[in-house]
Amino acid sequence: MAYDAVKMQDWQISEEAEKKMPTPDEWREKLGLEKEEILPMGRLCKLDFMKIIERLKDRPDGKYIEVTAITPTPLGEGKTTTTMGLMEGMGKRKLNVGGAIRQPSGGPSMNIKGSAGGGGNATIIPLTEFTMGLTGDINDIMNAHNLAMVALTARMQHERNYNDEQLDRLTKMRRLDVDPTRVEMGWIMDLCAQSLRNIVIGMGGRMDGFMLQSRFGIAVSSELMAILTMVRDLPDLREKLNNITVAFDKRGKVVTTGDLEVGNAMTAWMRNTINPTLMCTAEHQPCLVHAGPFANIAVGQSSIIADRIGLKMFDYHVTESGFGCDIGFEKFWNVKCRFSGLIPHVSVLTSTIRALKMHGGGPKVIAGIALPEEYNKEDLGLLEKGLPNLIHNINIVKQSGISPVVCINRFHLDTDEEVAMVRKAAEDAGARCAVSTHWADGGDGALELADVVAEAAEEEPDFKFLYPLEMKLRDRVDLIAKNVYGADGVVWTPAAEAKAKMLENDPQYDDYTTMMVKTHLSLTADPAIKGAPKGWTLPVRDVLIFSGAKFLCPVCGDISLMPGTSSNPAFRKVDVDVETGKVTGLF
Numbered sequence: 250m251a252y253d254a255v256k257m258q259d260w261q262i263s264e265e266a267e268k269k270m271p272t273p274d275e276w277r278e279k280l281g282l283e284k285e286e287i288l289p290m291g292r293l294c295k296l297d298f299m300k301i302i303e304r305l306k307d308r309p310d311g312k313y314i315e316v317t318a319i320t321p322t323p324l325g326e327g328k329t330t331t332t333m334g335l336m337e338g339m340g341k342r343k344l345n346v347g348g349a350i351r352q353p354s355g356g357p358s359m360n361i362k363g364s365a366g367g368g369g370n371a372t373i374i375p376l377t378e379f380t381m382g383l384t385g386d387i388n389d390i391m392n393a394h395n396l397a398m399v400a401l402t403a404r405m406q407h408e409r410n411y412n413d414e415q416l417d418r419l420t421k422m423r424r425l426d427v428d429p430t431r432v433e434m435g436w437i438m439d440l441c442a443q444s445l446r447n448i449v450i451g452m453g454g455r456m457d458g459f460m461l462q463s464r465f466g467i468a469v470s471s472e473l474m475a476i477l478t479m480v481r482d483l484p485d486l487r488e489k490l491n492n493i494t495v496a497f498d499k500r501g502k503v504v505t506t507g508d509l510e511v512g513n514a515m516t517a518w519m520r521n522t523i524n525p526t527l528m529c530t531a532e533h534q535p536c537l538v539h540a541g542p543f544a545n546i547a548v549g550q551s552s553i554i555a556d557r558i559g560l561k562m563f564d565y566h567v568t569e570s571g572f573g574c575d576i577g578f579e580k581f582w583n584v585k586c587r588f589s590g591l592i593p594h595v596s597v598l599t600s601t602i603r604a605l606k607m608h609g610g611g612p613k614v615i616a617g618i619a620l621p622e623e624y625n626k627e628d629l630g631l632l633e634k635g636l637p638n639l640i641h642n643i644n645i646v647k648q649s650g651i652s653p654v655v656c657i658n659r660f661h662l663d664t665d666e667e668v669a670m671v672r673k674a675a676e677d678a679g680a681r682c683a684v685s686t687h688w689a690d691g692g693d694g695a696l697e698l699a700d701v702v703a704e705a706a707e708e709e710p711d712f713k714f715l716y717p718l719e720m721k722l723r724d725r726v727d728l729i730a731k732n733v734y735g736a737d738g739v740v741w742t743p744a745a746e747a748k749a750k751m752l753e754n755d756p757q758y759d760d761y762t763t764m765m766v767k768t769h770l771s772l773t774a775d776p777a778i779k780g781a782p783k784g785w786t787l788p789v790r791d792v793l794i795f796s797g798a799k800f801l802c803p804v805c806g807d808i809s810l811m812p813g814t815s816s817n818p819a820f821r822k823v824d825v826d827v828e829t830g831k832v833t834g835l836f
Contacts, residue, residue: 251370251689251690251691251692251693251694252265252266252370252531252691254368254369254370254688254689255661255689258836259364259366259368259369259372259376259836260376260377260835260836262369262370262372262531263372263374263375263376263377263531263836266372266374266531266532266533267374267375269533270292270374270375270529270533271529271533272292273287273289273293273294274287276294276527276535279535280535280562281562282296282301283300283304285297285300286300286301286304287527288524290384290526291378292375292378293375293378293383293384293526293527293528294526294527295384295521295524295525295526295527296524296525296526296527296537296558297524298482298523298524298525298554298557298558299482299483299523301558301561301562302482302557302558302561305558305561305562306561308561310560310561310591311345311559311560311561311562311563311564311565311566312564312565312566312594312595312703312706313556313560313566313568313591313592313593313594313595314335314565314566314567314568314593314594314595314596314597314702314706315567315568315569315570315578315581315593315595315596315597315651316328316331316332316335316567316568316569316570316596316597316599317569317570317573317574317577317578317581317596317597317598317599317642317646318572318573318574318577318598318599318600318642319573319574319598319599319600319601319604319605319608319638319639319642320573320574320575320604320608320638320642320769320770320771320772320779321572321573321604321769321770322601322603322604322607322614322770323614323615323616323770324614324616325365326599326600326601326604326658327367327368327599327601327658327688328569328570328571328599329350329365329366329367329373329569330367330368330369330371330372330658330687330688331371331597331599331656331658331685331687331698332348332350332367332567332569333348333367333371333372333373333530333531333536333687334367334370334371334685334687334688334691334692334694334695334698335348335567335597335656335685335687335695335698335699335702336348336530336534336536336567337370337371337530337531337532337534337687337691337692337695338685338687338692338693338694338695338696338697338698338699339534339565339692339699339702339703340530340532340533340534340692341532341692341693341695341696341699342696342699342700342703344564344565344699344703345563345564345565346534346563346564346565346566346567347534347535347536347537347559347562347563347565347566347567348534348535348536348537348559348566348567348568348569349525349536349537349538349539349551349552349555349556349559349566349567349568349569350373350536350537350538350551350568350569351538351539351540351541351542351549351550351551351569351571352379352383352386352387352526352538352539352540352541353365353366353379353380353541354387354439354467354468354469354541354543355381355382355387355439355440355468356439356440356441356467356468356469356812356814357441357812358380358381358819358835359440359441359814359818359819359820359823360441360812360814360815360818360819360820361616361617361815361817361818361819364376364379364380364835364836366379366380367530368688369687369688369689369691370531370532370687370688370689370690370691370694371530371531371687371688371691371695372530372531373528373529373530373531373536373538374528374529374530374531375528376835376836377831377832377835379528379538380835380836381832381835383526383538384521384526385521386477386521386522386526386539386540386541387439387468387469387474387541388439389518389519389521389522390437390468390471390473390474390477390519390522391437391438391439391468391471392518393473393490393514393515393516393518393519394434394436394437394468394471394472394473394515395436395437396511396514396515396518397434397493397495397506397509397511397515398434398435398436398463398495400506400509400510400511401427401432401434401495401496401504401509402450402451402458402459402461403458404422404425404427404509405427405429405459405461406451406455406458406459407420407422408424408425408426408427409455409459410455422510425498425504425508425509426498426499426500427496427497427498427499427504428496428497428498428499429459429461431496431497432461432463432495432496433494433495433496433497433793433794434472434493434494434495434496435463435464435465435466435810436463436464436465436466437465437466437467437468437470437471438465438467438468439467439468439469440467440814441467441811441812441813441814442465442811442813442814443809443811443812443813443814445464445465445811446464446465446809446811447462447464448462448463448464448465449461449462449463450463464810464811465811466546466810466811467543467810467811467812469541469542469543469547470542470543470546470547470810470811472493472795472797472798472800473490473493473515473519473797474540474541474542474547475542475547475548475764475795475798475800476489476490476493476797476798477519477522477523477539477540477552478540478542478548478550478551478552478553478585479548479552479553479584479585479588479798480523480552480553480554481553481554481557481589482523482554483516483520483523486516486519486523487512487513487516489797489798489799490506490512490513490515490516490519490797491505491506491507491512491513491797492505492506492507492512492796492797493505493506493512493795493796493797494794494795494796494797495508495509503796505796506797523554525537525538525539525552525554525555525558526538526539531691532691532692535562535563537551537555537558537559538551538555539551539552539554539555540552540555542571543571543572544570544571544572544576544577544580544769545571545572545576545766545767545768545769545808546766546808546809546810547764548580548584548585548764548798548800549570549571549572549576549577549580550568550570550571550577550580550581550585551568551569553585553588553589553591555568556568556589556591557589557591560591565703565706571769572769573642573769574598574642574645574646575642575645575733575734575767575772576765576767576769577769578596578645578646578649579645579715579729579733579765580764580765581593582649582651582714582715583714583715583716583762583763584762584763584764584800586712586714587714587718587762588762592710592712593651593710593712594651594652594705594706594708594710595651595652595653595654595702595705595706596646596649596651596652596653596654597654597655597656597698597702598639598642598643598646598653598654598655598656598680599656599658600639600655600656600657600658600671600675601657601658601660602632602657602659602660602663602667602668602671603620603624603660604635604638605632605635605636605638605639605671606623606624606628606631606632606635607624607635607779608634608635608637608638608779608780608781609630609631609632609633609634609635609636609780610631610634610635610779610780611623611624611628611631611635612624616815617815617817625662626662627664627666627667629666629667629670632667632670632671633670634780635779635780636670636671636674637780637781638772638779638780638781639655639671639674639675639678640674640678640781641735641772641781643655643675643678643679643680644678645733646680647679647680648715648732648733649712649713649714649715650710650711650712650713651710651712652681652705652706652708652710653679653680653681654680654681654682654683654698654701654702654705655671655672655675655680655681655682655683656682656683656684656685656698657671657672657682657683657684657685658685658687658688659684659685659686660688661689668684672684681701681704681705682701683697683698683700683701683702684697684698685697685698715728715729715732715733716728716729716763718759718760718762719759721753722749722752722753722758722763722792722801722803723739723741723746723749723753725763726739726763726765726787726789726803727739729763729765730786730787734767734772734773734787735772735781735782735783736773736785736786736787737783737784737785737786738786738787739786739787739788739789740786740787740788740789741788741789742788742789742790742791744790744791745789745790745791745792745803745804746789748791748792749789749792749803752792752794752801758801760799761796761799761800761801762799762800762801763800763801763802763803764795764798764800764801764802764803765802765803765805766793766802766803766804766805766808767805767806767808768805768806768808773785773787773806774787774788774805774806774807774808775806787805788805788806789803789804789805790804790805790806791803791804792804819834819835822834823835
C-alpha cells in the first residue's frame with residue numbers, strides 16, 4: 250500500500266514499512282539463498298558475495314538497468330527515488346526485480362543533503378540505519394585509509410631519526426627516502442570539515458612525528474572507496490590495496506602501500522566490506538547497498554560486486570549512478586562497465602520540470618531554502634529554454650549504444666502541458682519517455698515507467714566505449730570534454746600538463762582508466778553555468794594518481810575533496826529519545 254506522502258514524513262513512512270520488512274530468515278527463503286550466504290547483523294544482514302557468486306556462476310544474467318539524471322539542481326532530482334520507484338513498479342508487475350545503490354556519507358547526511366535514500370513512498374528502509382553508518386563499511390574504509398597514512402608518517406619519522414644501520418637493526422625496514430613535498434595521500438573522515446582541507450602535522454619534538462603539510466578529504470573520496478566499488482573479489486581487493494601510490498621518493502619513484510608493508514593489514518580492516526548489505530524498498534523489493542563514492546570527486550557508482558550478484562539473483566537488476574549523466578553515467582559507461590565486463594540494456598534518465606526551468610534561466614536554487622515561486626507555477630517558456638539540457642544528456646546516453654528512457658519524476662504542481670512538452674522533446678530526441686509519480690504513489694505511480702523500461706530492456710544494446718585504453722590521457726580528456734560535456738576543447742595549467750605528459754610517457758599507466766573530477770551542477774566546470782552552453786573550454790589544474798584503483802583523475806576547475814558544512818546543518822535537529830533510544834530529526 251502507498252502511504253500519504255504529503256502528510257507523512259519520510260521517517261514515518263519508513264517506520265510503517267519496516268513493520269512488514271522481511272527478517273534475515275525470511276529474506277533467505279524469499280531470495281532462495283543458502284543459510285551460510287546470509288550474514289545477520291541486527292535486523293539487517295549482509296550477503297556473502299563469494300559464496301553466492303560461486304553457487305550461481307552458471308546462471309544467466311538478468312537485464313541490467315542503470316539510473317542517472319539530467320544536470321541537477323542542488324536539491325537533486327530524485328535518482329534514488331526513481332530507482333526505488335522503478336523497482337516498486339516492476340514489483341507491482343510481478344517481475345523478479347532487485348537493485349543496488351550507494352551508501353550515503355555522514356558528511357552530507359549531517360549537513361544539508363539528508364540521507365539520500367529516496368523519499369515518500371519510494372524510499373529505502375530501514376532509513377535510520379541507512380543514514381547512520383549502516384553495517385560499518387565506511388568506518389572500516391576510514392581505518393584502512395588512515396592506517397596507510399600512519400604507516401607513511403611513522404616511516405618518515407623513523408628514517409629521519411635513524412641511520413641506515415639503525416633502521417635495519419631496530420625496525421627491519423629499508424630506507425624509502427620519501428619526498429615530503431610529494432605526498433599524494435591525505436587523511437579522511439566522514440564529515441564535511443572545511444577547516445581540515447589544509448593542515449600541518451607533526452608539530453612538536455622529534456618524537457611527535459614528521460612535520461609536513463597535509464590534508465583531510467571526505468571518506469567517500471578515498472581511493473579505497475573507489476577500489477571497493479571496482480573489485481571483483483577479496484584477492485583482487487588485497488592486490489589493489491597494495492598498489493596505492495602514497496607518495497614519491499626524492500628520485501621521483503613511486504612509494505606504494507606495498508612498499509610500506511601496510512596493504513595486507515588494510516585488507517584485514519576491509520575484509521567484511523566486500524559483502525553488500527541487504528535492504529529493501531518501502532514495498533519490500535530487495536536492494537543491495539554497497540560502496541558510497543561521490544561522482545564529482547570519485548567514481549560515483551554502487552559496486553561491481555553488488556551488480557554481479559544482483560544480475561544472478563534477479564531477472565531485472567537496477568543500479569544507480571551518482572549525480573548527473575555527464576558525471577555519473579560517463580563513469581558508469583567508460584570505467585565501471587570496462588572493469589566489470591557487464592553490458593547494460595537501459596539507462597533511465599531522471600528529469601524534473603523544476604530542474605529544466607532552472608536550466609532555462611530560472612532563479613537560483615539553494616539547498617535548504619524554499620524554491621522561488623517561479624518553480625511552483627506553469628511557465629512553458631522557461632521550461633522550453635531548459636530543454637537543451639535534457640536533449641544533451643539523452644545524446645550522451647545514445648553515444649554509448651544503450652537505450653535511453655527519460656523518466657519525468659512528476660511533482661504535484663507540474664501541469665499536464667509542462668509534462669507533455671518534456672515528453673515530446675524526449676521522444677523527438679530519440680528516447681522513450683514515461684511519467685512517474687512514485688514519490689506520492691509508490692509502485693502504482695511507476696507502472697508506466699516499469700513497462701517502458703521492461704520494453705526497452707528487450708532490445709539488444711549496441712554498446713561501445715567512448716575511448717580505447719590505448720588513447721593517451723590528454724586525448725581522452727579532450728574527447729570527454731567535447732563529446733560528453735559539449736566543450737570546444739581543454740586548457741591545462743602548466744603543472745597539470747607536465748604531470749599528464751609524465752604519465753603518458755610511463756607505460757605502467759597505459760591501462761589506467763580516466764576518472765574526471767568536476768562539478769555535478771553544470772556541464773561545464775563552473776557550477777553557476779546552467780543549460781547546455783556552447784563556446785567554452787574545460788580547465789584542468791591537476792591529475793590525481795589512484796594506482797590501486799588504476800584511475801588517473803584530471804581535476805577540472807575549483808573542486809575540493811573535502812566539502813564544507815553549511816551555516817544551518819542538519820545535525821542541529823538530530824537527537825535521541827532517551828527513553829526509547831530512537832533517533833529523531835534525521836529526515
